[in-house]
Amino acid sequence: MVSKTGVYVCHCGENIAGSVDVAKVVNYSTTLPGVSVSREYLFMCSDPGQELIRKDIEAGIVDRVVVAACTPRTHEPIFRKALEDAGLNQYLFEMANIRDQDSWAHWGDKEGATQKAQRLIASAVAKANLLQPLQQRYVEVEKSTLVVGAGVSGMFAALDLAGMGYKVWLLDRNPSVGGNMAKLDKTFPTNDCSACILTPVMVQVANHPNIELLTYSEVEAVNGSIGNFNVTVRKKQTYIDWDKCTGCGDCVTACLGKTDNEFNEGLDSRKALYIAFPQAVPKRAVLDQDSCINCAGSHIGKEHKINAKSGEPMLAPCEKVCKTGACDRTLAHDSGGESFDINVGTIIVASGYQAMPKEPFKEYSPDSPNVITCMQLERILSATGPTDGEFHRPSDGQKPKTVAFISCVGSRDKNHHVYCSKVCCMYMLKEARLIKEKYPETEVYIFFIDVRTPGKDFEEYYNYCRELGIKIVRGRVGAVDQLPGDGLRVRAYDVDMDTPVTLEADLVALATAMEPSAGLADLGRKLGITCGSEGFLKEVHTKLYPVETSVKGIYIAGCAQGPKDIPESVSQSRAASSAAAVPLTAGRVPVEPFSSSVDQEKCSGCGICVPLCPYSAISREEIDGKVRAGIEIALCAGCGVCAAACPSLAITLQGFTADQIFAQIDALTSVAGGGPID
Amino acid sequence: MSDWKPNIIVFACNWCTYQGADLAGSLRYKYPSSINIVRVPCSGSIEAEYIVEALHKGADGVLVGGCHPGDCHYKEGNHKALRRFNLLHRLLVDMGVEPERVRLEWISGSEGKRFAQVMNEFDATIRKLGPSPNGRNGNA
Ligand code: FES
Numbered sequence: 001m002v003s004k005t006g007v008y009v010c011h012c013g014e015n016i017a018g019s020v021d022v023a024k025v026v027n028y029s030t031t032l033p034g035v036s037v038s039r040e041y042l043f044m045c046s047d048p049g050q051e052l053i054r055k056d057i058e059a060g061i062v063d064r065v066v067v068a069a070c071t072p073r074t075h076e077p078i079f080r081k082a083l084e085d086a087g088l089n090q091y092l093f094e095m096a097n098i099r100d101q102d103s104w105a106h107w108g109d110k111e112g113a114t115q116k117a118q119r120l121i122a123s124a125v126a127k128a129n130l131l132q133p134l135q136q137r138y139v140e141v142e143k144s145t146l147v148v149g150a151g152v153s154g155m156f157a158a159l160d161l162a163g164m165g166y167k168v169w170l171l172d173r174n175p176s177v178g179g180n181m182a183k184l185d186k187t188f189p190t191n192d193c194s195a196c197i198l199t200p201v202m203v204q205v206a207n208h209p210n211i212e213l214l215t216y217s218e219v220e221a222v223n224g225s226i227g228n229f230n231v232t233v234r235k236k237q238t239y240i241d242w243d244k245c246t247g248c249g250d251c252v253t254a255c256l257g258k259t260d261n262e263f264n265e266g267l268d269s270r271k272a273l274y275i276a277f278p279q280a281v282p283k284r285a286v287l288d289q290d291s292c293i294n295c296a297g298s299h300i301g302k303e304h305k306i307n308a309k310s311g312e313p314m315l316a317p318c319e320k321v322c323k324t325g326a327c328d329r330t331l332a333h334d335s336g337g338e339s340f341d342i343n344v345g346t347i348i349v350a351s352g353y354q355a356m357p358k359e360p361f362k363e364y365s366p367d368s369p370n371v372i373t374c375m376q377l378e379r380i381l382s383a384t385g386p387t388d389g390e391f392h393r394p395s396d397g398q399k400p401k402t403v404a405f406i407s408c409v410g411s412r413d414k415n416h417h418v419y420c421s422k423v424c425c426m427y428m429l430k431e432a433r434l435i436k437e438k439y440p441e442t443e444v445y446i447f448f449i450d451v452r453t454p455g456k457d458f459e460e461y462y463n464y465c466r467e468l469g470i471k472i473v474r475g476r477v478g479a480v481d482q483l484p485g486d487g488l489r490v491r492a493y494d495v496d497m498d499t500p501v502t503l504e505a506d507l508v509a510l511a512t513a514m515e516p517s518a519g520l521a522d523l524g525r526k527l528g529i530t531c532g533s534e535g536f537l538k539e540v541h542t543k544l545y546p547v548e549t550s551v552k553g554i555y556i557a558g559c560a561q562g563p564k565d566i567p568e569s570v571s572q573s574r575a576a577s578s579a580a581a582v583p584l585t586a587g588r589v590p591v592e593p594f595s596s597s598v599d600q601e602k603c604s605g606c607g608i609c610v611p612l613c614p615y616s617a618i619s620r621e622e623i624d625g626k627v628r629a630g631i632e633i634a635l636c637a638g639c640g641v642c643a644a645a646c647p648s649l650a651i652t653l654q655g656f657t658a659d660q661i662f663a664q665i666d667a668l669t670s671v672a673g674g675g676p677i678d
Numbered sequence: 679m680s681d682w683k684p685n686i687i688v689f690a691c692n693w694c695t696y697q698g699a700d701l702a703g704s705l706r707y708k709y710p711s712s713i714n715i716v717r718v719p720c721s722g723s724i725e726a727e728y729i730v731e732a733l734h735k736g737a738d739g740v741l742v743g744g745c746h747p748g749d750c751h752y753k754e755g756n757h758k759a760l761r762r763f764n765l766l767h768r769l770l771v772d773m774g775v776e777p778e779r780v781r782l783e784w785i786s787g788s789e790g791k792r793f794a795q796v797m798n799e800f801d802a803t804i805r806k807l808g809p810s811p812n813g814r815n816g817n818a
Binding site: 100106107109112551614638643656662664 | 683685687692693694696697699700702703704706707708709710711712714715716717718719720722723724725726727728731732735736737748749751752753754755758762786787788789791794
């Protein structure tokens, strides 16, 4: 059967037409074997553009479609739908990527880009001529979602989905939900107390009948695909029986082991046995084995020593005070914790960010205890912090008289992160304002490169801060020196005055960058989603698909995707929850029919393909008395590894058959660079 | 001969290198128009015959692009691609193909800049080698 392939070349406004001679390409296309018609349009993806295709199909002129336009990654579904609407099998479609991979990349080389467009179209046509109709498959969707990260973004995503009636697993690697927002004192631009607005949400997620909390847990492995993800979760070892623990805190008081308190950003210490913070949800104790000093010689999993005098077992202080029996050190706790599997239909990643520590910034004297990050200052200002909200500097507990803020520390800096962390200008202004309002006598300086305050009520906030008497200096800070005593000297360049300036300060706060949280790349790898060059998770399309990832059924929200403030994180998390709800509500999702199939005639039954399949979808089975390879369609993901390895050429990957690829190679090599085009 | 422009075929996996190529374009990184991409689901789906066929039909250079180790969308297709590639590469060299004509690269979806760099570099390498003996402008 000779195909009737229609070729539709898009101008994409000037995006393609500015670098590719479209008329020439259209003319050329008509000369290709199998092509019945070739047309051009300003925007092929617009309705009139699609109408051109539909009309030709309905008129019987066209039974295969090639669109030469942007990238199939975003636009293939749109055109496939047009085919389907006109009554043609949607898989009789191929795209030639003449924008992203041609006109844009070869801008200014019109001849080269035009010739390449011709080659790419010839290749697409060659493949299209050999396409076979394929039947879309559907899979049933497990009506539940896993939300990774229980900060403000993750909690709102979980609440939305739970409210729609779906089961939600809300996972966090910390012992409590709340994320970074739980550490904040106040939140701009309204200066609400962070805890006052966050803790009710924390309680809500804990009490919601559709939400199951998986705190102090990690994602170990992810298998499956949209509709049916199988996730192995590892609940880390707490060494405390959480079913019995009431969060009374007696063991914490009794504990003698100490380490840095991560909730207070290392400004004070916490016990080895600890509750993450006073408002923790769930409020349960965790033993951090690394800092446990095994009081009374009591080692985990070992019988107690016997007191020689009394003949009584010697209990550690924590065990002695625990009234519920939640703390029993003799039990054989598995240090790896407990792993189990859950099945979910969709996944939302809201794993947040981390604030950069001060140590990498040697020029700002990080060794001085009075040089702190703004996140540390946040803890100092907070009523739940190390100073109970009293404004004391770390070195001597004195109230600072002069405070200097330094902006863009680690952001907009090619030695660290080139991006703008977006929230620093506002959080510096907020902290400065909190200090100035409470202690008006304090001199507060902010060294900015630029003040960036776009956002609802943000500029007003900035103006108000200036009126309060906060001094804004525009210019980069070159260094912070330690002075004898505990003082500091800030050396900067004032751009407005065009002069170097120095300032003696009692406390220096560095507005350090937001960066991807530790382990994000690893998590991304487990999920099969990629990180962008800055290490944050990558969305499919910045503008149109901001919460979708390259893996269908996995969505992203909050700072895991890039720096954001709270309102933005919440908006995005609610967008992600609605996107994640779509497949759950539909109940079934289409899966691409690109699976492999075995030609039983050609198969020799050698079994080479069996161990190669990453999904264990192939087995050797007996068919009519002969051993042959059999592929379990539901398990096949369509990678094509088996087809490539089969020595008998018996396996075909639908949609990417060897014949089709040979035809593409043929087309690409016969339409030469400077060859027989004109 | 001075007008000679190589013909290079790049087999790019859909999940990484193909995306990297898209990103290179959208960030307007330039590379020569001699680069022609064939989209495949995974580097592990690239049959040895594809590479041989491309050379046989006259491509002056062939590049296989996949996800970085550990990042393959299909778990480990790229490991298989690597093993197969090394084997084939040895064979091709034994058969007289210059080793630089055939190359394997891991380029992720976020490495738009690197995609362009690798393509520029590969094009330069092929130009230095000159037309493939099997190529359109060669003698075979
Ligand atoms: S999907 Fe890219 S190498 Fe397998």
